[in-house]
Amino acid sequence: MRRILITGAAGFLGSNLSEALVARGDEVIGLDNFSEAGQENLTTLLGSERFSLVEGDVRDQATMQPLCDRVDAVVHLAAWKIPRYGNALKTLDVNGLGSYQVLSCAARRGVRTLIASTSDIYGRNPQVPFHEESASVIGSSQVKRWSYAISKLFAEHLAWAFQQEHNLPVSVMRYFGGYGPHQRLSWTAGPQSVFITNALHGEPLPLHGTGEQRRTFTYVSDLIDGTTRMLDEPRTIGEAINLGATTETRIVDLARLIWQLIHGASSEPQLTMVPYESFGGRYEDVQRRIPDVSKAQQLLGGLTASVSLEQGLAQTIAWQRQQLAARQPSSV
Ligand SMILES: NC(=O)c1ccc[n+]([C@@H]2O[C@H](COP(=O)([O-])OP(=O)(O)OC[C@H]3O[C@@H](n4cnc5c(N)ncnc54)[C@H](O)[C@@H]3O)[C@@H](O)[C@H]2O)c1
Numbered sequence: 001m002r003r004i005l006i007t008g009a010a011g012f013l014g015s016n017l018s019e020a021l022v023a024r025g026d027e028v029i030g031l032d033n034f035s036e037a038g039q040e041n042l043t044t045l046l047g048s049e050r051f052s053l054v055e056g057d058v059r060d061q062a063t064m065q066p067l068c069d070r071v072d073a074v075v076h077l078a079a080w081k082i083p084r085y086g087n088a089l090k091t092l093d094v095n096g097l098g099s100y101q102v103l104s105c106a107a108r109r110g111v112r113t114l115i116a117s118t119s120d121i122y123g124r125n126p127q128v129p130f131h132e133e134s135a136s137v138i139g140s141s142q143v144k145r146w147s148y149a150i151s152k153l154f155a156e157h158l159a160w161a162f163q164q165e166h167n168l169p170v171s172v173m174r175y176f177g178g179y180g181p182h183q184r185l186s187w188t189a190g191p192q193s194v195f196i197t198n199a200l201h202g203e204p205l206p207l208h209g210t211g212e213q214r215r216t217f218t219y220v221s222d223l224i225d226g227t228t229r230m231l232d233e234p235r236t237i238g239e240a241i242n243l244g245a246t247t248e249t250r251i252v253d254l255a256r257l258i259w260q261l262i263h264g265a266s267s268e269p270q271l272t273m274v275p276y277e278s279f280g281g282r283y284e285d286v287q288r289r290i291p292d293v294s295k296a297q298q299l300l301g302g303l304t305a306s307v308s309l310e311q312g313l314a315q316t317i318a319w320q321r322q323q324l325a326a327r328q329p330s331s332v
Contacts, residue, residue, distance in 0.1 A: 003027040004231075005071040007058050007102060008078030010034060012183045013116070013175070013223060015041035017075065020224045022050045029067060032078065033057045041182045058098035061105065068105035073112040073231060076102045081148065081188045082120065084279055088147035095151035103158055107166040114230055117156050117240065119176040119289050120149040129292040132174070132240050143282045156240060163238055171236040173227055176244025176291045180220030180312060181319035191251055192217065192313065195258045196320045200332045204270040205259065211252035211271070214288050218245040219312030222305040229300040236299055242291035245305035254309075261313055 004021055008014040009030025015037075018028045022045060030042070031054045045051040056063035058078045068074060080094040099115060106113040122130040123146070125137040136153060138146050162168040183189040185197055195205050226243035230236045249257075252271065259269035276283040296303045324332045 001025050001027060002072040003029065003070065005029045005031065005067050005074045007031050007074070007076045007098075008116075009053070010037040010039060010041055011077060012037075012041070012180075012189065013178060013220070013227075014077045015045070015182050016180070016220050016224050017077070017227055018042070018045055018051060020228060022048050024228075026050065028052075029054060029071060031056055031058065031063070031067065036080070036184070036188075059094065059101050061101055064101055064105040065108070068102075068111055069109060071111060074102060074106045074114070075227070075231065076113065076115040079116065079152075083144050083147060084187055084283070088144040091147045092151050095148070096154050099155035099158055103162045103168065103170070106170075107162050107168045110167055110169065112231070112237075113159075113168060113170040114227065115155055115159055115170065115172055117152045117172045117174045118149070119174060119242075119244065119291065120286075121153050121156065121174065122289070123149055124284065124286050126288075128288045129246070129290040130242065131292040132242060132295055134292075139284050140282075143284050145283055160238075169234075169237045171230050171238070172240035173230060174240055174242045174291070175218070175223055176242065176289065177215050177217050178220055178223045178244075179217055180316050182220070183316070183320075185320070185323065190215075190217075191254060192258065192316065193320070195255050196262075196313075196317055197324060199259045199262045199269065200317075200321055200324060202263075204272045205255040206272050206274045207252060207255060208274050209276055209285050211255065211273070212250055212287075213285055214248040214250050215254075216245045216248055216290055217254070217309055217312070218243070218305055219307035219315075222307055225306075226296060226300060226303055229303055233299060233301075239295070239299065241296050241299065242293055243296060243303075244291040244293065245309075246290055246293060247309065248288065248290055249309060257309070258313060258317070261310070261317060
């Protein structure tokens with residue numbers, strides 16, 4: 001049994017990871033400031049004697065240092081995600097300063113640390129699949145959507161600097177498009193979340209841009225499997241590793257699939273086109289984003305994403321239906 005600090009524990013990945021670690025016998029200290037989530041994802045954990053919850057901010061050293069001093073490992077997931085509609089300052093602040101704080105508090109005792117990064121750090125590099133050594137092709141600093149990729153790249157650079165200068169045993173997880181139970185019910189979680197809500201309500205599905213952009217979608221259990229394997233595998237120290245599924249889906253096809261899983265195979269969704277200009281300021285989307293997962297397979301015991309999109313969406317729809325019914329019983 002190990003004692004593990006998870007930042008962002010109330011969020012989508014944090015709560016799923018906490019459940020997986022507690023279930024296998026680890027002790028988890030979950031930290032969250034509840035800026036983006038309440039305690040609803042933690043209901044099964046709050047009764048466990050192997051889970052304790054701390055309300056606090058990762059940027060606050062007085063909160064973080066005593067926690068880092070008590071644990072065998074830190075998994076840093078707390079973040080402010082891509083500013084599609086919002087502003088960039090919070091993203092740069094939480095992801096940049098927050099990561100610095102987490103890494104420096106872990107460095108005092110050289111605690112094993114994992115930090116979450118993202119497929120977005122490859123930017124608009126047109127050469128897919130992205131290998132871990134692929135270039136980050138980031139657009140103009142006046143396009144605020146790149147602040148997320150930059151904040152995560154900054155966190156990655158910090159991780160390697162702490163490793164080199166303070167001997168910190170750190171790894172970086174580059175997640176690709178996760179979805180599943182406990183995802184947020186907004187665009188921040190990705191298009192599948194909004195499509196499911198709208199489809200359950202019988203409303204049109206909004207496509208950003210043309211809907212021709214393609215993504216890979218990774219069911220949450222596969223991302224958690226990759227994360228726990230990284231935690232357990234010392235050969236991942238000093239490595240960034242892509243974690244994700246490799247099957248591409250056009251966003252318009254995702255919309256259709258979700259609609260048909262809910263309304264039947266012969267039913268067609270009404271689609272509305274949302275121009276990027278409507279987000280406020282300039283926006284640049286990425287057309288394709290596929291991970292090269294050979295490094296994960298090699299270092300993490302042949303890890304592959306095992307849940308198909310249809311299976312994963314069926315589970316996610318069932319969960320989201322329950323969530324929406326609990327909030328507004330007559331709506332679904
Ligand atoms: N979900 C994905 O598919 C995906 C893809 C790429 C990268 N990531 C990265 O993985 C990590 C987890 O993502 P997620 O989807 O679970 O996000 P999430 O938004 O569901 O969870 C993040 C949690 O962090 C908390 N938080 C935010 N600011 C905080 C602060 N200053 N102090 C303490 N807690 C704070 C929020 O309240 C929230 O509960 C993030 O770092 C994210 O950038 C996720």
